[in-house]
Amino acid sequence: MTDRNSTEYAGWGRALRANGVLARPNTQSEINANAPAIGNRRSYGDAALITGGTAQDLTQLDRIIAFDRTTGLLTVEAGISLGELARVLAPQGWLPAVLPGTGFATVGGAIGMDVHGKNHHHVGSFCQHVTSITLIQGEKTKTITPKSGSIWKATCGGLGQTGIIVQATLQLSQARGDMMLVSEQRATDWDHHIALLDGSDAPYTVGWIDAMATGTSLGRGIVEEGEICRGLKPTARGSKKIPFDAPHLALSSPIVRAFNALYYRRVPKSGRTVVRPINDFFFPLDKIHDWNKLYGRRGFHQFQCVVPLNQSSVLREMMEKVASSGLASPLAVLKRMGAGLNGESAGYMSFPMEGYTLAIDFPNRPAARDLIAKLESLALKANGRIYLAKDALSTGTAIKSMYTDHPKWAAATAKADPHKHLQTDMTRRLDLRT
Amino acid sequence: MTDTWIILGASSTIAKAFTRSVAETGAHVILAGRRMDDLEASAADASARSATGATPVAFDARDPATFQPIIDAAIATGGTINCAVFVGSMPSQDDINADPALVDGTIADSFTGPARFLQMLAPVLSEQGSGSVVGVGSVAGDRGRVGNYVYGAAKAGFATYLSGLRNQLGRNGVHVLTVKPGPVDTVMTQGLGDQPFMTTADAVVADIHKALRKKRNTLYTKWIWWPVMTVIKLIPEPIFKKMSI
Ligand SMILES: Cc1cc2nc3c(=O)[nH]c(=O)nc-3n(C[C@H](O)[C@H](O)[C@H](O)COP(=O)(O)OP(=O)(O)OC[C@H]3O[C@@H](n4cnc5c(N)ncnc54)[C@H](O)[C@@H]3O)c2cc1C
Ligand SMILES: NC(=O)c1ccc[n+]([C@@H]2O[C@H](COP(=O)([O-])OP(=O)(O)OC[C@H]3O[C@@H](n4cnc5c(N)ncnc54)[C@H](OP(=O)(O)O)[C@@H]3O)[C@@H](O)[C@H]2O)c1
Numbered sequence: 001m002t003d004r005n006s007t008e009y010a011g012w013g014r015a016l017r018a019n020g021v022l023a024r025p026n027t028q029s030e031i032n033a034n035a036p037a038i039g040n041r042r043s044y045g046d047a048a049l050i051t052g053g054t055a056q057d058l059t060q061l062d063r064i065i066a067f068d069r070t071t072g073l074l075t076v077e078a079g080i081s082l083g084e085l086a087r088v089l090a091p092q093g094w095l096p097a098v099l100p101g102t103g104f105a106t107v108g109g110a111i112g113m114d115v116h117g118k119n120h121h122h123v124g125s126f127c128q129h130v131t132s133i134t135l136i137q138g139e140k141t142k143t144i145t146p147k148s149g150s151i152w153k154a155t156c157g158g159l160g161q162t163g164i165i166v167q168a169t170l171q172l173s174q175a176r177g178d179m180m181l182v183s184e185q186r187a188t189d190w191d192h193h194i195a196l197l198d199g200s201d202a203p204y205t206v207g208w209i210d211a212m213a214t215g216t217s218l219g220r221g222i223v224e225e226g227e228i229c230r231g232l233k234p235t236a237r238g239s240k241k242i243p244f245d246a247p248h249l250a251l252s253s254p255i256v257r258a259f260n261a262l263y264y265r266r267v268p269k270s271g272r273t274v275v276r277p278i279n280d281f282f283f284p285l286d287k288i289h290d291w292n293k294l295y296g297r298r299g300f301h302q303f304q305c306v307v308p309l310n311q312s313s314v315l316r317e318m319m320e321k322v323a324s325s326g327l328a329s330p331l332a333v334l335k336r337m338g339a340g341l342n343g344e345s346a347g348y349m350s351f352p353m354e355g356y357t358l359a360i361d362f363p364n365r366p367a368a369r370d371l372i373a374k375l376e377s378l379a380l381k382a383n384g385r386i387y388l389a390k391d392a393l394s395t396g397t398a399i400k401s402m403y404t405d406h407p408k409w410a411a412a413t414a415k416a417d418p419h420k421h422l423q424t425d426m427t428r429r430l431d432l433r434t
Numbered sequence: 435m436t437d438t439w440i441i442l443g444a445s446s447t448i449a450k451a452f453t454r455s456v457a458e459t460g461a462h463v464i465l466a467g468r469r470m471d472d473l474e475a476s477a478a479d480a481s482a483r484s485a486t487g488a489t490p491v492a493f494d495a496r497d498p499a500t501f502q503p504i505i506d507a508a509i510a511t512g513g514t515i516n517c518a519v520f521v522g523s524m525p526s527q528d529d530i531n532a533d534p535a536l537v538d539g540t541i542a543d544s545f546t547g548p549a550r551f552l553q554m555l556a557p558v559l560s561e562q563g564s565g566s567v568v569g570v571g572s573v574a575g576d577r578g579r580v581g582n583y584v585y586g587a588a589k590a591g592f593a594t595y596l597s598g599l600r601n602q603l604g605r606n607g608v609h610v611l612t613v614k615p616g617p618v619d620t621v622m623t624q625g626l627g628d629q630p631f632m633t634t635a636d637a638v639v640a641d642i643h644k645a646l647r648k649k650r651n652t653l654y655t656k657w658i659w660w661p662v663m664t665v666i667k668l669i670p671e672p673i674f675k676k677m678s679i
Contacts, residue, residue, distance in 0.1 A: 005627065024624065026447070026621050026624075027472065060447075063475050063476065063478070063479040064478065064479045064482035064483065065475060065478055065479070066478055066482070067478075067481075067482035074482075088458070088482070088483050091484075092484070
């Protein structure tokens, strides 16, 4: 049984919306093979929107099917969220090998975007720890593995265009506890920030960047390094809440500037070490439900790109443009990505590649959209790419030149979904299926 | 001793959320329902979430022959037996008007089936001298409304039954909780459009656990339904009979 009425719904950034039917199958047998699947709609743009058609929300298919506690192989239905998995598995000594910045992402969505986490430099992307995927393709249900060739590579990071993912088996990684030992240190400027990221060998590393700081402070921020631990009590006086209350105060530039300065100084000059529950470390923003609404009805955009290691100067140029525009929100992240497990990427359309990735939120205003267009052309020039999980503004031409394996993906999806039943607003906007 | 929870109507959306919550505390779950494939998947899920054991068993509220094996399975676990009743069905009043035979099934699913089952379980619980029974009724049972009165009558009957069961079992240390949910976003309400004060299965389950800890007798969830139903119950019948709420 499904809801038949058409409703308006939006991507996480709320700048793009769709009018269509949201169906919610309760069992695998209720799935309509010809309507695209979506997860928890944590993609910012239109990846999970289907205007004028039916989107199938698979979040009711959220069971653990099998769990081998000795090998860490876990088979789940596609609609289970990664936060739920972390909550259930960590006390039992296991964790999904890759966790993005929101625990609301489902396994289906994590595969569809081949998501990455704060440990990408060590373990690669999500799909590199998936050992099999069960897809509904028209009349057939089939299980594919990394040995299946092009259909596998087109499914990982493949925006759901090869079929409806109903189940997947994940190789979990061992977790020595359910707390995180986090060390934080100030990065005083751009070069220092890059040097700290380059020098970090911690399992989890990420940089928060003050996107308002200019001049000699350009690129300053806080580099956070984490390691899973056991038996420690969380540090009582957590400062983790501060940054995420900021949007309450209206995101005008003087306020963001003041806020960022405070946030930066919260970590003493000499650095500090704190203990946090793992979910707070991985999913800091999830504690405030629907924080995306704080940007008002016009919504917001996130720009996220990755550029090769030798192009960090271009990234610095982007940072200069962002800082001088005064448009950024407090949410800005810099991270060094690795080359992927075994030096490969999981899918044809996978975002991660070796280099530096920068992610910044902007309110949805004309000036911000112009700035994002500029940043995007800089990324393209630097042989980088932008992340489709965040995109709402790019063009098909740009995306196709950034993702050089796009033709292989287009060929594989044409075979898997010949009648293009699984198109979403994103694949149409960017004309990806041709 | 570990807890054993008999879950009647284990494929229900609210039952699934409840099953997970007790599985995570290490309980043994007896999953009773009609769809064995679904129950087996839920049993695997419960085991992965630390249930001491998870046993799927066939249950049809309209077939009393299925009842005793469920009780036997619970006794076999050796744990402290508890029971949560989620089974129920809600055909639309229009369908019932068109086919009065639907009355029997509606009342069997929500009232007489679970009542007979609990009547069989009662001596076991009395003897045990502890444990809890959670019976899910509905705000629809608080007053007969034009749009939903057969379902409402079944839930009213079940609530009265639970009140008597509480009176009996309470003497032997067994707690009986009557749960009256308002609209919950589940299979049952899918396709019915927007409902007032809609809540989620997880929120209902959190409320149930809180009520169990406090040994409450009746739980309205969301809480707002308590004042709302108090007012609705006070409307004099001559006026109420002309209303369509
Ligand atoms: C606060 C926040 C932090 C984030 N941090 C990170 C991060 O650190 N790293 C990162 O990589 N990403 C990050 N993201 C992005 C997020 O992880 C991805 O957008 C992810 O895909 C969201 O999962 P979802 O279940 O909501 O999928 P949706 O957004 O609903 O869908 C994503 C895509 O997958 C497809 N899809 C979903 N389920 C299925 C299925 N069952 N079968 C077939 N196709 C399917 C959809 O069609 C769509 O194309 C973040 C997002 C937020 C809001
Ligand atoms: N959702 C609401 O708004 C709401 C409000 C108030 C009260 N309630 C009550 O909450 C309880 C749980 O309902 P829900 O919302 O979770 O809806 P649900 O998912 O539709 O659950 C009802 C369950 O009852 C089972 N069932 C029906 N007839 C049966 C029979 N003869 N034998 C065995 N099982 C039978 C169904 O089994 P199958 O899966 O095999 O069909 C189904 O799993 C019900 O008692 C309902 O009346 C719900």
